[in-house]
Amino acid sequence: MDIRTVHREGGTVLSVNGRIDTTAAPELDHAILQEIDQGNRKILLDFSGVPYISSGGLRVILATAKKLKNPGDKFGLCSLSPEVFKIMKLAGFTSIFSIYPDEGEALARW
Amino acid sequence: MPAGDGPLVSLTWQPVPGAPGALIYPLIRKIDVISSNSYVITTPEVILIVDPGGVPEQGEQLSRLIEACREEFDRPVFAFLTHSHVDHFIGIQSNAAFSVQKAVVFAVHHAGALALECGDRTVTQADILQQPLSPMKVGLRLFAPEREDHAGLPASLCFPNGAEITIVQDPAKADSPRLPHEQIRFGNGPALDLYHTPGHSPDSICLRIGNLLFVGDLLFAANPGVAGLTGWSQESLVRSLSGAERLVAERGVTQVCPGHGNVISAGDAARMFSRVRADAQSLSHIAELNRDRAVATAEYATDCMEQVNELFTIMAGRLAYVTYILDELGEAGMAEETAALISSDAIDELLEAFRDFAGEYQKISPSPVPLMLKAAQVMGKLERTFQRNELAGIIDPTLVRRAARLLADYITMLRGFTLPGERQVLDLVPVIEAIVTGLSLPLLSDEEILSGPDDEGAFSRILLSRIGSRPLLDEVECEVVTKDTPLLAWIDRDHFTDLLTYILEDLVGTGAGRIGIRIRKGEEGATITITGILAVTGARKPLTWRFLRGLAERAGGSLVVRQQDGLQSFEFTARAA
Numbered sequence: 001m002d003i004r005t006v007h008r009e010g011g012t013v014l015s016v017n018g019r020i021d022t023t024a025a026p027e028l029d030h031a032i033l034q035e036i037d038q039g040n041r042k043i044l045l046d047f048s049g050v051p052y053i054s055s056g057g058l059r060v061i062l063a064t065a066k067k068l069k070n071p072g073d074k075f076g077l078c079s080l081s082p083e084v085f086k087i088m089k090l091a092g093f094t095s096i097f098s099i100y101p102d103e104g105e106a107l108a109r110w
Numbered sequence: 111m112p113a114g115d116g117p118l119v120s121l122t123w124q125p126v127p128g129a130p131g132a133l134i135y136p137l138i139r140k141i142d143v144i145s146s147n148s149y150v151i152t153t154p155e156v157i158l159i160v161d162p163g164g165v166p167e168q169g170e171q172l173s174r175l176i177e178a179c180r181e182e183f184d185r186p187v188f189a190f191l192t193h194s195h196v197d198h199f200i201g202i203q204s205n206a207a208f209s210v211q212k213a214v215v216f217a218v219h220h221a222g223a224l225a226l227e228c229g230d231r232t233v234t235q236a237d238i239l240q241q242p243l244s245p246m247k248v249g250l251r252l253f254a255p256e257r258e259d260h261a262g263l264p265a266s267l268c269f270p271n272g273a274e275i276t277i278v279q280d281p282a283k284a285d286s287p288r289l290p291h292e293q294i295r296f297g298n299g300p301a302l303d304l305y306h307t308p309g310h311s312p313d314s315i316c317l318r319i320g321n322l323l324f325v326g327d328l329l330f331a332a333n334p335g336v337a338g339l340t341g342w343s344q345e346s347l348v349r350s351l352s353g354a355e356r357l358v359a360e361r362g363v364t365q366v367c368p369g370h371g372n373v374i375s376a377g378d379a380a381r382m383f384s385r386v387r388a389d390a391q392s393l394s395h396i397a398e399l400n401r402d403r404a405v406a407t408a409e410y411a412t413d414c415m416e417q418v419n420e421l422f423t424i425m426a427g428r429l430a431y432v433t434y435i436l437d438e439l440g441e442a443g444m445a446e447e448t449a450a451l452i453s454s455d456a457i458d459e460l461l462e463a464f465r466d467f468a469g470e471y472q473k474i475s476p477s478p479v480p481l482m483l484k485a486a487q488v489m490g491k492l493e494r495t496f497q498r499n500e501l502a503g504i505i506d507p508t509l510v511r512r513a514a515r516l517l518a519d520y521i522t523m524l525r526g527f528t529l530p531g532e533r534q535v536l537d538l539v540p541v542i543e544a545i546v547t548g549l550s551l552p553l554l555s556d557e558e559i560l561s562g563p564d565d566e567g568a569f570s571r572i573l574l575s576r577i578g579s580r581p582l583l584d585e586v587e588c589e590v591v592t593k594d595t596p597l598l599a600w601i602d603r604d605h606f607t608d609l610l611t612y613i614l615e616d617l618v619g620t621g622a623g624r625i626g627i628r629i630r631k632g633e634e635g636a637t638i639t640i641t642g643i644l645a646v647t648g649a650r651k652p653l654t655w656r657f658l659r660g661l662a663e664r665a666g667g668s669l670v671v672r673q674q675d676g677l678q679s680f681e682f683t684a685r686a687a
Contacts, residue, residue, distance in 0.1 A: 091423075093431060
């Protein structure tokens with residue numbers, strides 16, 4: 001898995017490419033934490049390159065949602081594959097944070 | 111050199127307990143289906159190999175050992191097979207040291223000898239394990255029928271490798287609980303006792319020298335993925351296990367050397383024989399495990415694992431969600447207890463282990479056997495990691511029930527039993543309406559919550575269930591349409607319920623806000639078409655469709671899956687009554 005981080009006007013976009021498995025989940029956690037530590041509290045995860053997410057990956061996402069709940073904070077996901085969307089939806093995560101069709105729409109709404 | 115009365119040590123020469131002058135060098139492997147353990151035994155008169163194994167590296171290791179022994183002083187070499195399955199001998203087929211017929215005499219039960227000499231791919235399991243096999247010459251046929259006429263009388267046999275042996279067969283006694291027995295003497299050295307122990311295969315034997323008993327695959331013969339192999343016999347196996355247990359008790363056996371895995375003490379072996387016999391007795395009427403069934407089982411394993419992966423990730427995710435909400439509510443203790451119900455790290459590791467194994471193994475072996483056994487191992491561990499009853503009280507019981515059924519169905523299929531199911535004539539409309547209603551209502555109604563007991567424990571359970579279980583069709587408009595009532599069809603209710611649940615879950619999971627279920631009677635039978643407009647589109651996993659088609663068959667019908675322009679449809683057709 002690799003992560004490309006881009007700072008846009010509306011927020012920080014982390015584009016993830018690869019499976020988020022037990023090895024990759026801590027890497028994702030670390031990358032997100034790094035951004036939050038630098039004061040970037042509008043985080044969008046672009047999952048267009050993610051074909052699979054493990055329960056470890058789901059926990060990272062929930063932990064991020066927990067960290068980014070202050071007024072002015074934003075956290076969301078975009079461009080999910082059908083498989084990953086299904087997991088998020090059926091696990092109940094879609095009621096905690098927003099899922100957008102793509103990066104443009106997410107940042108436009110922020 | 112170890113003293114000889116302690117447990118045998120792999121890759122070391124040590125005395126054979128109870129056989130003065132004999133030494134043994136065990137090659138104990140990590141358990142797999144590719145190759146057995148090997149054991150080399152030397153006496154001043156002979157070098158014996160028990161099961162040369164199934165991989166060339168092992169054959170080379172053996173040939174180096176034998177060469178060293180013969181350099182010390184030359185002796186004839188005999189290779190005994192506990193049975194003629196390829197994982198016990200194929201590793202030496204291309205080894206020059208073994209291919210010179212005069213150098214090594216192969217000794218095999220006469221039924222196995224017949225299979226080896228004609229290169230029988232079924233009896234030897236070369237077919238199911240996808241191994242090349244050439245016909246092999248067997249120099250010494252054990253339990254040969256021609257010796258039965260002279261039972262009790264020692265016969266002297268000479269071999270091209272210079273060996274002279276004396277062999278004597280016990281007279282057959284009708285209804286005797288004792289195992290058929292032959293004894294071989296190589297000069298003045300310790301005797302080698304052979305016992306016919308069919309069950310795993312018709313030609314299975316155990317060998318005893320001193321206080322060591324070599325049992326081949328007798329201890330694994332009732333295992334899923336092993337029981338039912340071509341040549342397997344439940345009746346013979348039960349009898350052989352009883353005989354082997356008696357042998358251990360009566361013949362001073364101190365250690366039992368299996369075909370796979372570590373050497374075990376006589377006490378542990380006796381308990382294992384007893385347990386395996388009980389397992390074997392439960393295996394009446396299992397299907398033969400041949401190549402076709404192995405391929406079908408491995409395919410089902412792959413499909414099941416795909417669903418298991420999804421269901422367990424959803425369950426773990428749902429539990430993480432519950433924990434998150436409880437934390438938000440300041441219920442840290444309850445959150446911790448809830449999180450402990452699923453060990454999600456262990457689950458992730460198991461699922462990834464299977465994925466890695468499937469990917470790696472398929473590159474090097476076309477055999478379906480390792481994959482189907484690995485799936486059984488992973489599913490067995492998964493079953494032990496999740497607490498289904500506790501989970502079913504918190505998250506949707508349909509998730510837990512389907513996960514449990516997947517694991518159980520796979521093990522049932524692997525063991526060779528027919529999957530449980532009962533087709534009956536049912537009116538489809540009320541059946542479908544009941545399923546849809548069940549998926550639309552919360553686990554506990556508002557009334558049940560309000561009228562529940564006041565104690566803290568009951569409140570916790572209600573709170574957890576309220577957070578964790580969200581009706582699948584809660585935010586979805588689901589309409590059941592039919593003109594044909596009643597519409598009677600032959601279906602299996604449980605599998606049909608699972609099928610419809612998987613389909614509805616798939617549609618909801620890909621963002622369909624509105625689902626239509628149309629039921630009609632057509633020329634081909636009763637047809638149910640489930641359609642939804644997907645919010646998230648993209649290429650889907652073909653394995654899911656294959657799994658659903660298999661489930662539709664078990665439900666009593668067939669399934670056609672279509673996806674076009676964001677519209678997903680599933681058409682299930684069953685025989686109308």
